[in-house]
Amino acid sequence: MRKFPKGLIVSCQALEGNPLRNSAALARMAKAAEMGGAQAIRANGVEDIAAIREQVAIPIIGINKIKNAQGRVVITPTYASAAEVLRAGADILAIDATFAPDTLRENAGEIVRKVHTEYDVPVMADISTVEEARHAVQIGVDAVSTTLSGYMPGMPYASADRYQPDFFLLKQLLSDPKICVPIVAEGRFWKLEDVRKAFQMGVHAVVIGKAITNPMAITLYFMQGCCEDGH
Numbered sequence: 246m247r248k249f250p251k252g253l254i255v256s257c258q259a260l261e262g263n264p265l266r267n268s269a270a271l272a273r274m275a276k277a278a279e280m281g282g283a284q285a286i287r288a289n290g291v292e293d294i295a296a297i298r299e300q301v302a303i304p305i306i307g308i309n310k311i312k313n314a315q316g317r318v319v320i321t322p323t324y325a326s327a328a329e330v331l332r333a334g335a336d337i338l339a340i341d342a343t344f345a346p347d348t349l350r351e352n353a354g355e356i357v358r359k360v361h362t363e364y365d366v367p368v369m370a371d372i373s374t375v376e377e378a379r380h381a382v383q384i385g386v387d388a389v390s391t392t393l394s395g396y397m398p399g400m401p402y403a404s405a406d407r408y409q410p411d412f413f414l415l416k417q418l419l420s421d422p423k424i425c426v427p428i429v430a431e432g433r434f435w436k437l438e439d440v441r442k443a444f445q446m447g448v449h450a451v452v453i454g455k456a457i458t459n460p461m462a463i464t465l466y467f468m469q470g471c472c473e474d475g476h
Contacts, residue, residue, distance in 0.1 A: 247336055249367050249388045249427045250304050256287035256454030263461060268296035274458050276300040287452055291333040298334030307335025313349040320371050322350040324359050331364050342370035342381040343393055354384035373397045375417040378424050390429035391415060408435040419447050
């Protein structure tokens with residue numbers, strides 16, 4: 246089984262309504278990230294992953310975002326959705342391993358077991374709490390990521406934390422002896438000093454998405470900074 250990539254990981258995704266919602270464009274973005282030194286790419290869906298696979302040699306962390314009946318996006322909720330992105334070229338799978346109730350999701354432990362057996366690739370658990378991370382380790386995941394901290398129903402991040410990673414959760418994960426897999430920091434990384442801090446704390450990898458690959462979000466970030474400075 247492939248080792249989980251260590252270092253900087255770049256998420257190349259674009260939702261509907263974003264001018265970059267184009268698989269070929271995202272593949273070029275991923276290639277640029279690879280040339281810049283990214284150790285892996287995180288990507289969503291069969292079309293994007295297949296296009297990116299043609300452009301990059303570094304590992305792809307594949308996800309498959311599917312909306313449930315309530316309109317919430319769930320990350321790779323079923324084995325079938327996992328198999329799709331792995332066949333498309335993903336080297337690693339990420340799944341929603343939160344405790345949020347959802348009729349769309351299959352048993353996470355079964356997904357992990359089947360993926361390990363059928364594809365022999367690592368599985369990363371996207372979590373929002375330390376309790377979820379502990380459970381994810383128990384069911385056999387190969388890494389845990391703070392991807393969903395601040396994005397779960399009833400537990401949104403504070404408006405003041407829009408550009409602030411969840412360092413409190415990272416500290417909990419890193420100090421918990423039951424969490425004995427690589428810890429990945431993901432979510433609201435916008436500043437180099439925050440990336441450095443995460444690595445100094447001891448994380449295995451940091452995932453950056455919007456701050457690198459979403460020009461709309463980057464522009465908003467700087468526009469807000471200009472307004473706050475009175476310009």
